[in-house]
Amino acid sequence: MAPPFTLSEDKIELQFATNHLGHFLLTQLLLETMKRTSHEQKKEGRIVNVSSEAHRFAYKGIYFDNLNDESSYSPMYAYGQSKLANILHANELTRRFKENGANLTANALHPGSIATNLLRYHSFVDGVVDWVGKYFLKNIPQGAATTCYVALHPQVNGISGKYFMDSNVAQPNSYAEDADLAKELWDISLTMAAP
Template structure:
């Protein structure tokens, strides 16, 4: 990983932070894409102190806002000629139904359109690498999701957990369709379940979700363990030819039947393009 450029979203806390730190330890140059500048700078300094690797840049982006996603991608394209690894790691769990400034349901916007839009805007830089990798953090929560083209943003029957499960399903469908489109390139796209991680992730969720996460926290894995599969997908030489797979515990796993539906993946892709004009 020495001198390879790794772009990681949501890199200032949780598994994103642990992934960034591990890659810095291996000599990678990092671009941490974060929403909060103060938290990002604090994380950057901590990684530098622990790894003695000063090669870390910060790009600010709120993935709920499409204009900010475009701005962040433009900044990266202006400063770098290629990206060796893109890790879509940021995530959001709603406490209630909320629309973004672009008129999208927020969980859908952040967790799915954020991955879709950012990846597509940076794709030329990833293709410029000798062997580019796109890694998207999904979840076993996708098994609670469904693909309903008539209710893609849960305008009907919304619940925070349903919106989250749908978004994680969409991460896998996005990866499947992207991988198919990348077959004749030097780029691969894979996704993963990180495990149920003891982090502050659920603090934005409903009081029920916060309570469940608080009660269950002693049984969850650490962010460091949760980052293990992301790190493996970013660094392992044996994965150079692996494309379109879903990983759990650093092994290929079988996602839900819906997540393997090629027609659903293609339809979601077309719908997503229209919603963000990519």
């Protein structure tokens, strides 16, 4: 979360590579197996993308032309962009599942503000969070609750393309619901995540 500008081994901005492309590639590698298993077992398969309320702090949408541009890099905006991409990915998966009749769902969620070392690149803020965080941040089990709910709970059967927070459907920002942006992200991600 919000590190100094860094490129991955594949020369892609590190937050976008880690928080979005890694998840995108893993999903692509597992997708046919998930479809087959869901069909054979006659059970719904679920894909859960852990996003963040930080998706609201993205640049305006996804800066496709400046993904790897250090001069326009903002640590928090880039983090928000990678988390916006998680929601867009779930939405595009949902569209494709409906189009192909796959018995799979894809949703995104905000786990909550959790007492972890996520802010390690911002020592002052991290120190304050360590000092007072125990009074208002979720602990790890509380932070995992929404992920477990979306992945496992029967009440989520058949629900796809939604954004969850505190085990409830929540409203993401307008960029997260942009179908054209989701499709463009999908196409670019296919190219960037190609093995």
